[in-house]
Amino acid sequence: MTSKRDRAIVVSALKHAAPYIRLFKGKVFVIKAGGEVFSDPVKTNTFVEQVGILHQVGIRTVLIHGGGPQSTELASALGFDSTFVDGRRVTDSDSLNVAAMVLNGQINTRILAACRDLQIPAVGISGVDAGLIRAHKRPPVERAGQDSVDYGFVGDIDAVDADILKKQLDNGLMPVVSPLSCDESGTLLNINADTVAAAIAAALDAEKLILATGAPGILEDASDPGSLISYIDRAALKKLKAAGSLADGMLPKAAAIDSAIANGVQRVHVISSQLPDSILLEVFTNEGTGTLVVDDINALSPEEQAAHP
Numbered sequence: 001m002t003s004k005r006d007r008a009i010v011v012s013a014l015k016h017a018a019p020y021i022r023l024f025k026g027k028v029f030v031i032k033a034g035g036e037v038f039s040d041p042v043k044t045n046t047f048v049e050q051v052g053i054l055h056q057v058g059i060r061t062v063l064i065h066g067g068g069p070q071s072t073e074l075a076s077a078l079g080f081d082s083t084f085v086d087g088r089r090v091t092d093s094d095s096l097n098v099a100a101m102v103l104n105g106q107i108n109t110r111i112l113a114a115c116r117d118l119q120i121p122a123v124g125i126s127g128v129d130a131g132l133i134r135a136h137k138r139p140p141v142e143r144a145g146q147d148s149v150d151y152g153f154v155g156d157i158d159a160v161d162a163d164i165l166k167k168q169l170d171n172g173l174m175p176v177v178s179p180l181s182c183d184e185s186g187t188l189l190n191i192n193a194d195t196v197a198a199a200i201a202a203a204l205d206a207e208k209l210i211l212a213t214g215a216p217g218i219l220e221d222a223s224d225p226g227s228l229i230s231y232i233d234r235a236a237l238k239k240l241k242a243a244g245s246l247a248d249g250m251l252p253k254a255a256a257i258d259s260a261i262a263n264g265v266q267r268v269h270v271i272s273s274q275l276p277d278s279i280l281l282e283v284f285t286n287e288g289t290g291t292l293v294v295d296d297i298n299a300l301s302p303e304e305q306a307a308h309p
Helices: 004-024 041-056 068-077 093-117 162-170 193-203 234-242 250-262 278-284 302-307
Strands: 028-033 060-065 083-085 088-090 122-126 133-137 141-143 146-149 155-160 174-178 208-213 231-233 267-272 291-294
Touching: 004 278, 028 041, 028 193, 041 060, 041 093, 041 174, 041 278, 060 093, 060 162, 060 193, 068 093, 093 122, 093 174, 122 162, 155 193, 162 174, 162 193, 193 208, 193 250, 208 250, 208 278, 231 234, 234 250, 234 291, 250 267, 250 291, 267 278
Parallel strands: 028 060, 028 208, 060 174, 122 174, 208 267, 231 291
Antiparallel strands: 083 088, 133 155, 141 146, 267 291
């Protein structure tokens, strides 16, 4: 039997969430989560349950997933190494086969199974499907004072066909997107999931892009979890990068954030996938849990500044 105190807590929570539900109902949220979130069924269910609540209260939700840890683990089991440059994976033909197995075969299917359990009408799709993501193979990248880097079968995005996702959203479905893509001739290409999420958020004119990461948010000092930055704008983010404060996986995230905001996404949230209920806390309460990134801090409302003290 529910106690009076418990009932009061439930009612209070609903009342506090109601304004946010009204504000965001019918808007598009793009959520990206790294492969570490989907490392086991319990973590997967816990995360997908939060995303499902957004969908169930009328927020048009698109979930994009990575698969880095699983790809590295499978590559190691098959006897070859994974190579990274500036936080981005170099993808030879063996690594590409691994990416296809992990992203489309393992993780996408695991998320859809969790959605089935939670009665969320999700549909799995990759960048290859119906030409969702049009891309080309990245040419070798010149690096100042160093040898150029050939990333192999890695793609750079030319365009996103937003109508494919809009049709699914209009039909009450929740797309679950694998970042695997291909070029016009059908050559498979691996694209960083943060990059894909930013491009999809811009193409859908999303209200928010939420990046769920292993870190608590963007840190002023990568080695100090206590140096969390509550809110930041694009100019300050570029200064952090120039100062060398962003390392490894945060480098492609910073590039994706900058691209999303430059292409019209108003709010990007970088939150911890490890913190329980981090998405719900970020969306439905006035206390921020991670880092809010905007084009210009001066445009933040007083409420948003109070929420990210």
